Amino acid sequence: MLRRLTIRDFVIVDRLELDFGAGFGTLTGETGAGKSILLDALGLALGGRADAASVRTGRDKADITAEFDLPDEGPLAQLLEGFDIPLEEGLVLLRRVVEAGGRSRAWINGVPATLAQLRETGEYLADIHGQHAHHALLRQDAQRALVDAHAGARELAGEVAALYRAWLKMSQRRNEAERDSAAAERQREMLEWQLEEITQLAFDSREWDELNAEQSRLAHAASLIEGAEASLALLAEGEVTITAMLQSLNARVEAMAEIDPAVEEARELVAGAAIQADEALHAMRRYRDRLDLDPGRLAELDRRIGAIMDVARKHRVQPEDLPDLRARWADELAELTERADPARLAQLETEAHEAYLVAARKLSARRKPAAAALSREVTEAMQGLAMTGGCFEVALVADESGSANGLEQIEFRVAANPNQPLRSLAKVASGGELSRIGLAIQVMTSRESATPTLIFDEVDVGIGGGVAEIVGTMLSRLGRDRQVLCVTHLPQVAACADWQWRISKQQVDEGVISRVVELDDEERIEEVARMLGGVNITATTRSHAAEMLRRESV
Known part of the structure; x- marks a missing residue:
């Protein structure tokens, strides 16, 4: 549940720290006192839209922090762990800062977070029903979303939509293959010829460095042999050699070391130098013996490098990029080959359609009992909302061709009075009736929600008298097993609350500010x-x- 809401410089709120209780609570006050502003602030902390108008006049930023209880385990804890956000001791802290320029930042448990992460986290913590939410019920997408939520089928509905799009894409590819088969065939033949040309080179990117290194070595073979011979002459094959001089020096120093141990360090260094000179001699001899002055091999390398360069220039790439070009063309050829086979694409289209139908039928099976239950529950609620004899129905209208929304269209239908036919909610409900029906739907769908905090912002607009008392009773019952907050102007609703706050405006030197008093x-x-x-x-x-x-x- 929501434990605390801290607000700084938000609209007409300067500084507020509000500690919330459990059960059903109401926020009341004069019209324009800023009751809904508190919920707007909470909405920002839950990831709602922000703009510069959120910042109190004369301030540089608005700062809102909401503190919620965190269950020890469950999907929310898993979500936060997936975001690499540390879990506080039984708490979730959501913070949002909106600057006067309109830029906003967010934190979860003190860790910077994206707006999407803040919004996704907030969906597990609180659900806000706005004062105009009943108007949204006139839209079919909102009706469908409510039914799917009531059925616990939101993820399945998303899967159905994705599978439908995949089916359409495959159908489009098949149609394109049938329509553009001639052009695709010409393009395929060109790719095959180009691939064959590169394939005949039998070239990979590693060979290019090896070819250049060998060519450079052979092109300078004469100077390399001359250098090797000169080195060998200095080491051991000339009249005066380094190895001979080191051997002589080593013998002299050894004799000195036998007389004076202080020479031992020098003896070890000279002995090491003699050994290294001997090893260098053998290494240089091996190198000289391997040197090849074969002019035929050099000509062969030149031809190979020239052939690779010709193909690279032809296709306007660097020689080392030819293997990547070949791989890209191979992928394009594979796709064209597939597109040039309408029968194969038709098979893939059928498979995609079948996958869609399987998921869509599962969704229909989940929607049917949920629609029947919601119809019954809202009809029952209507009887106590001055609509005795009224009837509500969630109609599932079969859509044989299917759509991204499944195999049926969802329509809310209502008969406000007995002996009236059911008709579309959008066509028959008056303003007052729509308010009452909308409230009944919101309360009934919220009963099935796992969200621990439910917030109603003046959803009781358009009702009064005995109906208002029934609404208060409905909200009070909701508050028995979760936290329910309601902004209301109806005394009957306020009287049903477990606790009540009064919101008022106060004139100060800096302008008007909002004040909250627990009653x-x-x-x-x-x-x-x-x-x-x-x-x-x-x-x-x-x-x-x-x-x-x-x-x-x-």
């Missing part, structure tokens, strides 16, 4: 009385408010 029992009576009777509160109004609160607390 005790007496203050709740005053606030509910204000909501009942307006500015002039009478003893009768207070008595009525006290009775409402007493009745709902029983």
Whole structure:
């Protein structure tokens, strides 16, 4: 649940630290006092859209931090571990900073996070139902999303959409192959000829360095042999040689070492030099013996390098890039060959279609019981919302051709009064009816949600009287096993809450700021009385408010 919300310089809020309780709580106050602003701030912490207007006038940034409980284990903990975010002791801290220029930054448990990571984390923690959410219910995509969520089939619905797109792509490739077969054949023949030319070279990128190294060595063979002979003459094959001089020096120093041990270090160095000179002599002899002055081999290398250069220039690449060019052409040829085979593409298209149908049928099987349950639950809720005899239905209209949305179209239908035919919600519901039906749908779908905090922002607009009391009771029941927060202007709803805050505006030197007060029992009576009777509160109004609160607390 939401434990604490800290707000700095957000719209008309200067500084607030709010500690939230469990159960069902309401936020009340005069119109324009900033009740919804608190939820807007929370929405930012959960990954909502931000802009420069979020920053309090005259400040450089708005700063919002929301502190939630973290279950010991479960999908949220796994998600955070996947983000490499350390798990705090039973807490999740979401922070969002919006600068006056509009740029925003986010953190999760003190670790910088992307907006997408913040939003995905927030979806596990809280669900906000906005005051205009019932209007979204007129859209088929919103209706479909609600049913899929109620069915626990969001991931499956995404899989169906992906498989549908894959099927369409394969169908498109088959159609293109049938339409462009002549052009594809010409392109395929050109690629085959080019590949054959490169393949005949039998060339790989490693050979290029080896060829150049050998050519350079053979081209300078004469000077290399001359250098080897001169080195050998100095080492051992001339009149005065290094090895002979070192051997003589070694013998003299050894004799000195026998007389004076202090010469031992010099003796060891001279002996080492003599050994190294002898090894250098043998290495140089081996090198000289391997040197090849074969002019035929040099001509052969020149021809090989020339052939490789010709092909590289022809295709405007560096010689060492020819193997990569061959691999790319091979991939293109394979794709063209596949595209030139409509029968093979038709088979792949059939397989893609079958995979889509399997997933879509699974989705339909999940949607049917969820649609029936939601229809029954919302119909039951309507009876207590001044729509006695009304009926709600989630219609699954078969779509034989299928779409990215599955094998059916989803449509919410309603009959607001008895003996009326069911018709599309978008066509028959009045504003008040839409508000009540929308609230019933939101409450019913929230009952099945695993989200620990549910937030309703003036979803009770357009209702009143006994209906408002029933709405309050519905929200109170939701609050028995999770945290429910509701911004409301209805005293009947506020009276059903476990706790209540009053939001008000206050004029200060720097302008208008928002203030939040947690109400005790007496203050709740005053606030509910204000909501009942307006500015002039009478003893009768207070008595009525006290009775409402007493009745709902029983």
